[in-house]
Amino acid sequence: MKKILVLLLIIPFFYGCGTVPGAAGTKAEIESFMKKQVDAWNKGDLEGFMECYWKSEKMTFQSGSGKRLHGWKQLLNMYKTNYSGENRGTLDFVDLEINVVTADVVYVLGRWKVTLKDSVKQGLFTLLWQKLPEGWRIINDHSS
Numbered sequence: 735m736k737k738i739l740v741l742l743l744i745i746p747f748f749y750g751c752g753t754v755p756g757a758a759g760t761k762a763e764i765e766s767f768m769k770k771q772v773d774a775w776n777k778g779d780l781e782g783f784m785e786c787y788w789k790s791e792k793m794t795f796q797s798g799s800g801k802r803l804h805g806w807k808q809l810l811n812m813y814k815t816n817y818s819g820e821n822r823g824t825l826d827f828v829d830l831e832i833n834v835v836t837a838d839v840v841y842v843l844g845r846w847k848v849t850l851k852d853s854v855k856q857g858l859f860t861l862l863w864q865k866l867p868e869g870w871r872i873i874n875d876h877s878s
Contacts, residue, residue, distance in 0.1 A: 757834040764832050764840055764863060767870060775825040780813050788864070788871040798857060798878030809875075823848040823855070838865035846877060 754760070767786050774782030784806065787793055791805040795812075803809050817823075830844040840863040847856040862874040 754834045754837060756837065760834050760837075760840060761832045764842060764870060765830065768827055768830070768842070772825050772827060775822065778822060780810065780817070780822075783813070784810050786870070786872050787875070788866065788873045790873075793872070794874045796874075796876045817848075820851060823850040839863070840870070 771783050771786055774780070774785070787806055787809060789806045793804070793806050793809070795801075795803040795809045803812060826847045826849070828845045828847060830842060832840060832842050834840050842859075842861040842863065844859055844861075845856060846859055847854060857878045859875065859877040861872050861876075863870050864873045865871075
């Protein structure tokens with residue numbers, strides 16, 4: 735009887751540590767969204783770049799400078815102020831690691847790189863994605 739009880743307690747633990755059903759499709763979907771972001775940025779379409787972000791005042795952005803923004807509009811305004819015209823450069827995301835936590839939560843680790851005329855800016859990021867009624871959206875971006 736004790737062995738059965740132990741098994742009943744252990745099985746859910748191991749099941750929870752397994753892969754999330756549909757994880758491969760979710761990873762491909764997130765990767766596709768991030769490619770669309772890069773394409774939009776490189777075309778100068780910052781609103782298109784922002785399509786993957788949650789259009790809510792609860793969306794947060796943190797940067798290495800300690801800046802913390804709340805809300806989609808604030809983040810868009812920051813990008814427009816800091817990355818307009820020649821300051822936008824060419825964006826690339828590299829070393830992506832897409833981690834499916836549950837069927838509706840994903841976090842992505844990676845590196846961003848903006849190549850400018852005379853320099854390169856780069857850093858790390860962690861994106862927290864959530865599947866909302868409107869689809870997958872970034873609800874937190876921590877970039878340095």
